[in-house]
Amino acid sequence: MPDRPEIVCICGSARFADELRAANRDLTLAGVIVVAPGVFRPAEDHDANEVITDEQKTALGALHLRKIDLADRVLVVNPGGYIGESTSREIAYARATGKPISFTDPV
Template structure:
């Protein structure tokens, strides 16, 4: 019996959908994520990315308790976006704990992970001494 992920991959293939890329990274890089969205879309890919920047003021997350609950829901939603994606693009020159967890999750699912700044890849072997 195929797994849900295998059924999703088959359905995407049968429907002729273009590749789906999930953009990950710190929300401090929202402008860079928007630029990556534009470039990936122009290249013919469907893009999913964070839709909320909890560091920017907004009425939806102005209450600290509501913001904490929303953060949990958004993290779950982003993991769903990673499951939906065929690959992940990590944007920015900094990898925090949340992004590191997203990279590990994507790799555990066998998703290829690209980086706008490959030097920050937590799975990259350290540079050889000179």
């Protein structure tokens, strides 16, 4: 038995919030430590006090790269093979740091 559970960083578009939550749940129930993006609703779905600014988006993107640093591997949640700009950047970062990467759907 390893000294600690495996750590997996989930990456994927916030448009797939349900799929991200399902992957988090499944991995957690399998005994994995999960680090995942903060998933926020689009601005049109909530009031002005909850809007994420461009500056906050940038900071959250940088924070997610640090989550990749903590992980043993990366799981990309990509229903239908979709990979957006932010997720592409995260994949490139994970590859550059030598993290193993798997995908929920073929790319």
